[in-house]
Amino acid sequence: MPATRPAARHAAARHTAGAVLAAVLLVAVSACGSGSSDSPDVATTIPQTALPAPTGTDRPAGSVVAAPASTSLVLDSAGKRVVVLGADRRSVVVYSTAAPTAPVVTRTIPLPEAVSSIGAVSGDDLVAVAPSTLVDVDLATGVAQGHDVAVGEPLSVGRLSNGSVIIGTADGKIVEVGADRRVVRTVDGLVRVDELAVAARAGKSDQVVALDRAQSSVTSVDMSDGSLGEALRTGDGATNLVVDHYGRFLATDTRGGEFLGFDGDPLLTKFRYPVADGPYAVGYDDVRNLAWVATTGDNEAIAFDLASGIPTEKRRVATVGQADAMVVDSATGTVYLLSARGDGLQAVSG
Template structure:
């Protein structure tokens, strides 16, 4: 493995403040990176694989794992994944079409589509807030606010009742992912950042004022991100075969490391301080130990093909991976990885 590349680069992409719309229109962009097509006939996936149709998103809430189908019309609820007496999965047909994002929210899950927001309880009960949303792309919750990102470069801020957005924050090219630092973060609790694939950048923003903060590049093809319990923002650089880590206010790039080809989905194990990174070109996932800040490889496992999303069960440490081409839902107990 090539040597670790660390940096404290603080180059900003654009000025802060009220000229954010102008900055977005003048931004240098790249074609958003996509995952390599997975080969077939690779090694048997580690752990267990449950039947699951092609999926685009995965979220864990309590004992339930929710998987969003690629068509955006259904969510499959898997209860007690990995348990010998686990009941069969329950498919929930959604009353709205083209749901594009799914996250854990309290005791259940929250999704978004062009017809509004939708909550799915662990028992399959559905609540919908109808609201036309132009080109939704991503979703997050911070405090009592629900944030929806769009492919037109906006964040819609919904208040607690989720009936209609109370504020719109523009100035991005795309809002592919909204990353929120948890309350456990020592210095950046509540920090909200946007991952913009078109700019391949991390762009912090003040949700209350709408002010854009200093932003940083995420290589030449950043695709997916996750925030750990320290508030570190971890990103896959799919085009350049790298991972990046950012931290602070203003953010600073703390880590840049070469990884296996076509890193795409990622997940964080807060209990063991491990970052899991999938490689669709080889159908593998690699765990990197970040406890010392040097991203040392700790484990490497075979996965289902075309992994589109991963998550770590915060209670059991079980790693969950789902396939975009219908290879199934893979679950790997913590004891099978060092």
């Protein structure tokens, strides 16, 4: 299919975009750094997953190289590489992106055990998490080292500006692990912590936002004192979350068919925009100021300009089947999409 085309079948939905400042439920909540481990007594929903992708759709745009069937993909823009968690979760595959649209495997690194998730790279260090274990993976040497940490079932992982790693768990906790790989604090009060996004703030501690698929919500978290701040409903089945260089948090509501944007500090809903066919993976190009949303129901990815406050579609491309993971390299504008069913790693020029 062509790289761009009119989205005629989506045009009918756009008439609702004028109501971008949607009414939301704002709930002020708080929790001590070492509070009760019980889940909060709140209404929940079945956590949403990606819509199954069809077969026989258009040929993927850009280039596609072989990759494990996986849902975990990490970008290291400074190191010009992307990392894919192996299908067995016991290894990571490192791809060089020196030629941005032609990723090349440089090494496969075995892990000491099966991990649940891989997270942000700092220097050559990639972190991976498993129950009761944090793994540091040296992408330069290929050495992986495990550390015992007090976490249950991890779902997400991120990094703070101070060098700490934060881990979100299936029982609603956020565990901060310091540079010495000792637990600094544990924050609870959520049902699940499926995604973590971190925004640096001048003169303040980082703003952390946690996405909880069971509550279909996003919650602001102050890791400096272990408190929870604003909590906002995020449609009917929120799934993924990223933050851009403006400090906006962008989320997908797969069940409700929406792309949502939140201003941070304080957390406020800015828009809820209809996107058909199961919006799931989301990324942002901080140089070209484009938000990318992958829709697995039709194997496509859409680029939106958010300059006016209302998403405006700029581009639409065909993706690999079941593109459940995506990262965007702002340095080159390249979008990388990973197939969860083994159709490969796709690189699309921005």
